[in-house]
Amino acid sequence: xxxxxxxxxxxxxxxxxxxxxxxxxxxxxxxxxxxxxxxxxxxxxxxxxxxxxxxxxxxxxxxxxxxxxxxxxxxxxxxxxxxxxxxxxxxxxxxxxxxxxxxxxxxxxxxxxxxxxxxxxxxxxxxxxxxxxxxxxxxxxxxxxxxxxxxxxxxxxxxxxxxxxxxxxxxxxxxxxxxxxxxxxxxxxxxxxxxxxxxxxxxxxxxxxxxxxxxxxxxxxxxxxxxxxxxxxxxxxxxxxxxxxxxxxxxxxxxxxxxxxxxxxxxxxxxxxxxxxxxxxxxxxxxxxxxxxxxxxxxxxxxxxxxxxxxxxxxxxxxxxxxxxxxxxxxxxxxxxxxxxxxxxxxxxxxxxxxxxxxxxxxxxxxxxxxxxxxxxx
Amino acid sequence: xxxxxxxxxxxxxxxxxxxxxxxxxxxxxxxxxxxxxxxxxxxxxxxxxxxxxxxxxxxxxxxxxxxxxxxxxxxxxxxxxxxxxxxxxxxxxxxxxxxxxxxxxxxxxxxxxxxxxxxxxxxxxxxxxxxxxxxxxxxxxxxxxxxxxxxxxxxxxxxxxxxxxxxxxxxxxxxxxxxxxxxxxxxxxxxxxxxxxxxx
Numbered sequence: 001x002x003x004x005x006x007x008x009x010x011x012x013x014x015x016x017x018x019x020x021x022x023x024x025x026x027x028x029x030x031x032x033x034x035x036x037x038x039x040x041x042x043x044x045x046x047x048x049x050x051x052x053x054x055x056x057x058x059x060x061x062x063x064x065x066x067x068x069x070x071x072x073x074x075x076x077x078x079x080x081x082x083x084x085x086x087x088x089x090x091x092x093x094x095x096x097x098x099x100x101x102x103x104x105x106x107x108x109x110x111x112x113x114x115x116x117x118x119x120x121x122x123x124x125x126x127x128x129x130x131x132x133x134x135x136x137x138x139x140x141x142x143x144x145x146x147x148x149x150x151x152x153x154x155x156x157x158x159x160x161x162x163x164x165x166x167x168x169x170x171x172x173x174x175x176x177x178x179x180x181x182x183x184x185x186x187x188x189x190x191x192x193x194x195x196x197x198x199x200x201x202x203x204x205x206x207x208x209x210x211x212x213x214x215x216x217x218x219x220x221x222x223x224x225x226x227x228x229x230x231x232x233x234x235x236x237x238x239x240x241x242x243x244x245x246x247x248x249x250x251x252x253x254x255x256x257x258x259x260x261x262x263x264x265x266x267x268x269x270x271x272x273x274x275x276x277x278x279x280x281x282x283x284x285x286x287x288x289x290x291x292x293x294x295x296x297x298x299x300x301x302x303x304x305x306x307x308x309x310x311x312x313x314x315x316x317x318x319x320x321x322x323x324x325x326x327x328x329x330x331x332x333x334x335x336x337x338x339x340x341x342x343x344x345x346x347x348x349x350x351x352x353x354x355x356x357x358x359x360x361x362x363x364x365x366x367x368x369x370x371x372x373x374x375x376x377x378x
Numbered sequence: 379x380x381x382x383x384x385x386x387x388x389x390x391x392x393x394x395x396x397x398x399x400x401x402x403x404x405x406x407x408x409x410x411x412x413x414x415x416x417x418x419x420x421x422x423x424x425x426x427x428x429x430x431x432x433x434x435x436x437x438x439x440x441x442x443x444x445x446x447x448x449x450x451x452x453x454x455x456x457x458x459x460x461x462x463x464x465x466x467x468x469x470x471x472x473x474x475x476x477x478x479x480x481x482x483x484x485x486x487x488x489x490x491x492x493x494x495x496x497x498x499x500x501x502x503x504x505x506x507x508x509x510x511x512x513x514x515x516x517x518x519x520x521x522x523x524x525x526x527x528x529x530x531x532x533x534x535x536x537x538x539x540x541x542x543x544x545x546x547x548x549x550x551x552x553x554x555x556x557x558x559x560x561x562x563x564x565x566x567x568x569x570x571x572x573x574x575x576x577x578x
Contacts, residue, residue, distance in 0.1 A: 033426065035440070036426055036429045036430055036433070036439060036440075037422050037423075037425055037426040037429070038425075039425070039429065039439075039440050039441040039442070041440045041442055041444060044444065228412065337419060337422060337423055337426065338419065340422065341415075341418050341419050341421075341422040341423075342415065342418065
């Protein structure tokens, strides 16, 4: 019992540390990548000075995230006279919390057997084993959608309670946009659920370590079309360019969080950056084999030619954790690449894109998948 | 109703007026979004990888400069930068403290205090203090044009001007007299003028 508590406390600490680090580092990655993409130098001014010396650690401007955080904490916490004070105060947390909660069901590694991983504790742990996932729920994917749907409430609350026309407009846009794309998001994944026959994310990842015609049985191999639609819908769900209509700064100042300042505004920004990492983690889990390298499973590698490589438990666990983080980071970088390449849609185009373009395509994808699955099973 | 691109009937028969109009038409390839988006991502991603490779191999992957640690070598010869006070052969400033530059200055950044020196009857008036507030200077060059004595010039470069502190951007007479411009070696008493006066 105590052992379970210790392991899950470690998991939760790891998840929070990873998400916070991603949130902090992505603010820097976004600036630096945008700069390098456009032939500029980018963030390079924030530094840490080693005390009592003149040695300045610039580290390519890596400390800009810290400078941001300190600035947000020290700024004046401006309070407007909002229509609904309670809703105004609670809105940032309603946006921020579900984003963190989604990570609870995402597996960030295979199975951990603490007795093998730390032999010194073998007696205490016995033959217990734990899936590397905070909550192994058989409704995993549904939980993701449930929590994803909550954050729109936060955006609506923020816009409504600010008693500001721009905020209200932003909130209305956020509401209609997020609900439209939520639908597309769900439809794209239905095909995947049909193929894998489960909504348990860990089970989905395990099924992806098999092979199909020599290729790794990743979701993107089964459903390349759904993967593209999912990524587009997820970026729209996260309200980033090219779908950042709710916070289009040239029209709406900052949209639904116009009236927020200091750390409350920082929470909105932080939630957005963490959601980049969450989308990347979801995409990796559903379409790119999760924490596994191609042809890898919990015991090592099994290549289609019949070649198999056994790995020790410790090596497998470390590899899986590192591979998952690497995949998430690369996908985050890809999302930032999209954000700095494409211009913003017009508002009617966003909704038209959702309902007249992506929705029929997702439906068509689903129909084809259903037919193929039916034909294969019959 | 004719299409916007269609040639209109003209007064002169047989003459078809050319219409410089691109039909805003997209084929199915463009309208499918995905392929053109991928092409765009290829361009931006290519630039990213190219610049990243340059940075990682120790070269510079940017067109901009790391100002003020690094300045561009290609300042125009006529660029209006940091001020120079010209000197007489004995090292005193050529300025006669007439206050014309301070008067013409649109940003009012020049402050001059004059002093009399009766030992030099040719140039009895000279500045004891000559201060320029670079935090407000707009580098218009009007002071240079207003000066009747060619006592103030502007060097193309702007060394040591950027600062994190406004008070340290007030440059006084001594600094303006003695800083060494890299590109302007002629910080001397103008020779042509000296000979002209000597001939007179």
